[in-house]
Amino acid sequence: MTIRNVLMGTAAVMMTAAPALAQTEVDFWHAFTGRLGELVAEQVETFNASQSDYKVTASHKGNYSETLNAGIAAFRAGEQPDILMVFEVGTATMMGAKGAIKPVYEVMADAGADFNPDDYISSINGYYTTSEGEMLSLPYNASTPVLWVNRDALSEAGIDADVDLSTWEQVGDVLGQLKEAGHSCPLVTAWQSWVHLENLSAYHNTPFSTQANGFGGFDTELAMNGPIQVKHIQTMGDWAKDGKFIYTGRRNEGGANFRSGECALFTESSAGYAGIKAEAEFDFDVRPLPYWSDVEGAPQNTIIGGASLWVMAGQSDEEYKGVAEFLNFLSSPEIQAKWHQDTGYLPSTQAAADLTEEQGFYAENPGTDIAVKQMTANAPTENSKGIRLGSYDQIRGIIDEELEAVWTGDKDAQTALDSAKKRGDELLRRFEQANR
Amino acid sequence: MSESSGMVEKRGLGHWMTHLGLIIGLLFIFFPIWLAFVASTVTQPEIVKPPMPLLPGDQFFSNYRKALVSGVNAPVAMMMMNSMIMAMGIAVGKIIISLLSAFAIVYFKFPGRRLFFWLIFLTLMLPVEVRIVPTYQVAANFGLLNSYSGLIFPLIASATATFLFRQFFMTVPDELAEAARVDGAGPMRFFWDILLPMSRTNIAALFVILFIYGWNQYLWPLLITTDPSMNTIVMGIKQMFPSGDDTADWPVIMATSILAMIPPVIVVISMQKLFIRGLVDSEK
C-alpha cells in the first residue's frame, strides 16, 4: 500500500466518520490482500463516498479457506458479517446451509432493488444460480483457464512464435519440438484439477459428475473417469515421463516457474495476467485453452474459478438494504469494467464487457478478451455450467493426490481416476448425509 | 563457570575443530534468516528470477519503509503492540497459574490430586487448533471476541508450564521443605521465601518460551479478532500472502518478517543469560 493510499484511506475514514449519524454499517469479509486488497478497498471507499446512508467496512480474513472458516465460526457464535466472500469450491457448502444464508435474489427482492439476473454473463452467474434460475450469490472475481505462451522460448527453440496451439494435438507437437531443442520445462500448470479435469470436462461437454455436475441434487457421483478425461490425463502423464510436462505443485506454484522465464507454456487462470505482466521479462501472449480436436462438440465453453459474495442470514432489514445497494454498485458497468481491466478477472455483466471494448482496452492489450470469448462462445450446457459438489475442497485434494501418482508413473490414468472417483464418492455420500 | 572447561580440553586442533563445527551448524541454522534478510534488501525482479542473490542489495530503506507503513488491515506498529500485549499476557498469566498448581500438586497430598494431575497433563497435547470451533464458541459466549482476554485466556489452557515447574520442584531437595516445616513456616511462606526465588531461572526460561508461543500465534487471533485494531503481527505477515492468482511482494513480506522477529529475539537474548547463568548457579 502506498502512502497515497494510506492518506486516501485516512481521508475516507475521516469523511465517513463525521456524518456517522444514522449510518447503517455493512460488514464485508474478503480474502484479498496486496494489490487486489487495495482494489477492494478502493471499491469500498468509492461506494462509501457515493452515498451517506450506509457504510461498508471491509476486512481481510485470511486466504479463501480461512475466510470461509472465519465466516462459519462467526455464524455459529452469532457474529457473522453481512457479506462473506466464498471461493467457488465452497458453493455447495454455502447452498447446503439454508438457514445461514440469504440468497441474493431474495435480498434484492426484499430491498426492492433494481436487479435483473439476465444482465449477468450466463456462464459466470450460472455457477451460482439454481436450476430454477435464482441467483444465490453474486459473482465477484471470476476467471477461467487459458494457455500462456512464452514467445521468446518458442523462438529460441526454432519454433514460429505464432504457431497454432488451439488443440492438444498441436500442443503435443510443440512440446516435442521444445524438448528436442533441449528446453527444460516445456509445459507447466497451475490448479491441475480445475484446469485439466473440471474445465477439460466442461470444454468437451462431458459430465464431471452425475446430476448435472451436482446442480441437480446432492445425490451426485463423480464421473470424471470417462474416456476423454482418461485420455487427456494419460497423455499428460506420458508428457511428464518424457520431461515435457513439469509438475511444480497443486496450487499456482507453476506461476513462479513461468514468470521467471523457465517454462514455455503454462495453463493457468486468466487472472494470472497482472502478475505475469508485472514480472515476466519476455514476450508473452494468451491463447485459448486447447481442446482435443477429435471430440465432438469441443470446444464448448470453459467454466469459472474464483469467488462469489454470499449474504449471511440474521441481519436487520436496514443492513440488507445496504447490502443490496452495495452489490448493485459492484455490478455496475463502470466498476466491473475497471475491475476486469485492473485484475484480469472476468467482467460479470455483458455491459461491462461492452464498456471495456468501447474504452479500447482489448485493442491496447491484445489477448485480454480471449477469456471472455472462451467463456461466452457457446450457451452453457448442463456439463459446462459449473461444478457444485459438497466437500469439494477435499475432493480436489484427492484428485491432486491421484494425479500426482500419474505424474510419477505410479499409476496409469484409468486406475488413478477410478480411485479418485471411488474416494471422492465416499465424501459426497458423507456430505449428502450431513445436508439431508 | 566455563573457564575451567578449557582446562579439560587441549587447546589447538580440537579448539579449532570446535569452532569449525559450530560455524557449520550456524551456517545451516542461520541461512534461512540470512536469506530472508537478503530478500528484504533487494527488488522483486531480483528475487523472482532465479537464482536470487545471496548478498544484500541496496533496497533496505525503501523496503523497510514500505513495510512499516503497509499492513493489510492495520499499521504494523499497532499490530506489534497487540502481539506484545498478547504475548506478555499469555506468558505472565500462564506462569502465575502454573506455579501455583505445580506447587499444589508436588507439595500437597489432597484428595483428587492424582486426578488433577492427569486432567492437567492431558492438556499438554491437543493444541487449540484441533478443538477450534467449540473453543471459539465458548469465547464468543463469554463475549471475548475482539478483546485481549479472548486472545490470551484460551491459550493459557495447556500444561507445558505446569509440567516444567513440576519437573523442577521434584528436584528441589526435600530437606528444604523439611527445614521449613520444622521451623514452623507455613506452605505459602515456603513458597514465597524459598521455592519462588529458586525458581526464578525456570520462570525466566518459561517466560521466553511462552512469550514466543504467544507472539507466534496465527490461527487463533485470525478467528477471534474481526476488528482491525486488534490484529497481531504474525497475522499481518500471513495476510500479505495473496490468495488465488496474485503474486507475492517478497521484499516487503520479508522485511515485515524480519521486523516481526526483532521483539522475540530481544526477549530471548536478554533473558537467555539470566536463565542459563541462573540455572548454573542454583545447581552448583
Add this chain to the structure above:
Amino acid sequence: MEKRVTFKGLWLPLLLVFPQLVVTAVFFFYPAGQAVWQSLFIPDPFGLSMKFVGLGNFEYLFSNSYYRASFVTTAVFSILVTVVSMGVALYLAVLADRLIKGSGVYRTLLIWPYAVAPAVAGVLWLFMFNTRVGVVSWYLGQLGYDWNHVLNGDEAMGLIVVASAWGRISYNFLFFLAGLQAIPRSVIEAAAIDGARFWTRFRTIVWPLLSPTTFFLLVVNIVYAFFETFGVIHTITSGGPQQATTILVYKVFSDGFVSQDLGSSAAQSVILLAIVGVLTIVQFKFIERRVHY
C-alpha cells in the same frame, strides 16, 4: 515421583489449583467434550443440524487405508523431527560448552530461528526449496540434482522434517547448554584426571546428568512434532505428494478446518486424545523411572 515431605491442608491446595482448573475446564475440557460428542454425529458446518451416526465416523475412518497409513507417517515424522532437532542441538551445545570465549556470539545467532513463527517458517523453507525456482533447489539443479518435493515423497518428508525441526534446534540448544553448564566442573575434571577420554566422559558422566533435561525435551519435542507442525505441513506440502506427509493432526486440521467435515475431524480428535492418554502414561510410568535426578 512422590515427594517424601508434603504439607497438610485441603482448602489451600484446592485454591492453588483452582485458576488452572477453571481455565482448563472452560477452554479445554468443555471444547474437547464437545468434540467427543460431535464425533457421534455428522453435523453440518454451520451448526444448523446434526445427524446421529453412532460410531459411523470411526468406521469410516478406519476403513480408509490412507488414514491407517497416516499413523505410520506420523510416527516416522515425529521420530525424525525429535531426533534431528535434539541431535543437532545437543551436538552444538556440547561444542559451545567446550568454548571458553565466543560461545555467546554463536548462542545469539543460533537462537534466531526460535523467534520465527511456524506459519512464517514454512513460507521461508518453501521459498528456498520451491521446485526449480527456489534458491536452494536452483543450485541443486545446477549440481545436477532435480529437487522436486511435490512429486518425491521422501524429499517432501525430508523438507517438512527439516523445516519443523529448524526452530526447535534453537530451543533445544538453549536447554542443553544450560543443562551442560549446570554439571559441576569438578566431576568432569576428576574424570579427566583419571584419564577418561571425552567420549567416555560424555557417556558415563555428562549424559546421565543431562537426563532430566533430555527427558523434558523429549516430551516437549514429541508433543511439538505431533501437534504443532501442521502449519508447516499446510504451507509446504498440504500433506502431499499423494499422502506422504499427512500426519494425524494435519488431517484433523484439514478435515475440520479446510474441509468442514466436523464429524470426521471430531472423531479423529477423540482418537488422538486416546493416543495421547496412552503416550502420557507410557512416558510417566516407564521413561521417567529411568531418568536420573
